[in-house]
Amino acid sequence: MHEMAICESIRQILEEQARSAGFTRVERVKLAIGALSGVEPEALRFGFDVVMRGGVAEGARLEIEDVAARAWCMPCAANVAISARYDACPQCGSYQLQVTGGEDMTIRELEVL
Amino acid sequence: MSQTRLIQLEADIMGKNALFAAANRDRFTAAGILALNLVSSPGSGKTTLLCRTLTEIAGEFPVAVIEGDQQTSADADRIRATGAPAIQINTGKGCHLDGHMVGHAVDHLSPAEGSVLFIENVGNLVCPAAFDLGEGARVAILSVTEGEDKPLKYPDMFASADLVLVNKVDLLPHLDFDIEAAMANARRVNPRVRLIRVSARSGEGMGQWLDWLRAARAMALASRPVVEG
Numbered sequence: 001m002h003e004m005a006i007c008e009s010i011r012q013i014l015e016e017q018a019r020s021a022g023f024t025r026v027e028r029v030k031l032a033i034g035a036l037s038g039v040e041p042e043a044l045r046f047g048f049d050v051v052m053r054g055g056v057a058e059g060a061r062l063e064i065e066d067v068a069a070r071a072w073c074m075p076c077a078a079n080v081a082i083s084a085r086y087d088a089c090p091q092c093g094s095y096q097l098q099v100t101g102g103e104d105m106t107i108r109e110l111e112v113l
Numbered sequence: 114m115s116q117t118r119l120i121q122l123e124a125d126i127m128g129k130n131a132l133f134a135a136a137n138r139d140r141f142t143a144a145g146i147l148a149l150n151l152v153s154s155p156g157s158g159k160t161t162l163l164c165r166t167l168t169e170i171a172g173e174f175p176v177a178v179i180e181g182d183q184q185t186s187a188d189a190d191r192i193r194a195t196g197a198p199a200i201q202i203n204t205g206k207g208c209h210l211d212g213h214m215v216g217h218a219v220d221h222l223s224p225a226e227g228s229v230l231f232i233e234n235v236g237n238l239v240c241p242a243a244f245d246l247g248e249g250a251r252v253a254i255l256s257v258t259e260g261e262d263k264p265l266k267y268p269d270m271f272a273s274a275d276l277v278l279v280n281k282v283d284l285l286p287h288l289d290f291d292i293e294a295a296m297a298n299a300r301r302v303n304p305r306v307r308l309i310r311v312s313a314r315s316g317e318g319m320g321q322w323l324d325w326l327r328a329a330r331a332m333a334l335a336s337r338p339v340v341e342g
Contacts, residue, residue, distance in 0.1 A: 002208055002240035009126050017120065027117050031126070038243050038269045085268035086302045095301050099272075105127055110120040 003043040006105070007051035013107060018056045023112035026057035030109040034102035035069040036085060069102030130244055133212030137219065137247025141230070145337035147330045148230040150248035152270060154263070155236030157256040158280045160188050162313040163231055167195040169323060174330060175228035179218045181210040181235045188233065198222060209240040212247055227334050229326065238267035249333055250275040257281050257288055261295040268302040276307045278322060283312040 014026055029048075033039050041064045048062050069082045073089040074096040080089050082102075088095055125131065141148045153159045160180075167176060178199040180189040189201035200218050202210060215232060224230050232248060234241040253274035255263055258281055264271040271277065277299050279292060296308050309325065311318035 002243060005207065005209070005211070005240075006126055009129055012129060013124050013126070017122070017124075021120055023118075023120075036269070038239070085272050086265050086298075096304055105125065107122045107124040107126060110122060111117050112120055113117050 003039060003047045004051065006039060006044065007047040010048070010107060011051055011055055011057065014052075014057050014110070015055060017110065018112075021112070024056065025113040026060045026110055027113055028061040028063065028109075028111035029057060029107065030063040030065060032065045032067050032104045032106045032108045034067040034104035035083065036099060036102040037105045039105060041066075065108065067102055067104045069099065071097035071099050071101075073097055127243065127245075130212045133216055134245035134247040137212055137216050138249075139247075140219065141247060141249060141333070142336065143338065144224070144226045145334040146224055146226070146228055146230055147250070147326075147333035148232060148246070148248045149329075150232050150234055150241075150246050150251045151254065152234045152238070152241050152251060152274070153236060153254035153256075154238045154259065154267075157236070157254045157259070158313055159233060159236065159254050160191055162254060162278065162280055162311065163233060164191055164195050165313045165316075165319065166231075166323070166326070167192065167197045169319060170229075170326070171196060173327075175225040177222045177224035177228055177230050179210075179215060179222065179230065179232045181214075181233060183207070183235060204235055208235060208237050209244050210234050210246060211244045215246045226337075227330075229330050238263070238270045242267075242269040242273055250329060252276045252278060254278045254280050255295065255299070257285055257290040257292060257295075261291050262298060264295070264298040264302050271299050271306070272302045274299075274303060274306055276309065276325060278318075279308060279310045281312060281314070282310045282317055283315040 052058050070079055071082050073080050075094045076091050176197050178192045178197050180201045182188055183204050186201040189199040192199035200222050202214050202218055251274045299306055309318055309321050311322050
């Protein structure tokens, strides 16, 4: 639901980059979105096209790289793969997990003109 | 014919909000202000709980309230009736408060040194989770008229909470709500969370919640940097 606000942030960053890096058009935007970031990629795609209108990234292609969720399991003292915050450790079944990856929400790369 | 070029960025999309939140946090720390971000679903009894809290601590230390709602100033009016200074932020189409809005509200309220600033976020368990406001602690309110599985359904919010107040416990005899299961679910997404059972109506658990509040405020005050001269 806050994907629109996230798209507004992306637009701001792109406009700032256009000024500082000296480009006038963005052809492609590559984002890294973590499985635990709370962002729905489909809603983001929808919002992206709408929010980018009239700016440097109007009509830009949006690529989303999914970042898998990982956590540190205290009993196992190991990094394990999870799919949601409430998952148990796949090795020992404990819930003593500290999320270490998958919360990303970054603009990774731009293709500009 | 111009050529496209690649720019490697690694820019945090939430970076701007993080900057506003950090500025708010610095300001709170410098003045020994305890800022609490109160989050819950609509109808959890958040405003009623806040009004009772304000009434019970009246005169003990300075307070200020920021009320976030999509529309109306009804909640800020209820808060002001307790004597606490309050400012209403209407988010309009927005579903959450952000660091920038809170910064402006703080400018208007200018809370006194050593005060407790209650920021009542928009009733929504999804979007506010992603927006740091610069708060010292995040307090989630879960009422027993909701489902025990709420912490699992909205894990981002409960994972980021420092304290969960399980509200409306006076209604437990009339409900099938399994409070132990609800508390276990909250711990499952957040092993370090504190849980307190309260009822803004009967007053049950209010003492424990107010003790937590006093301790958190004392910590904020004690960690205020000492300015020489």
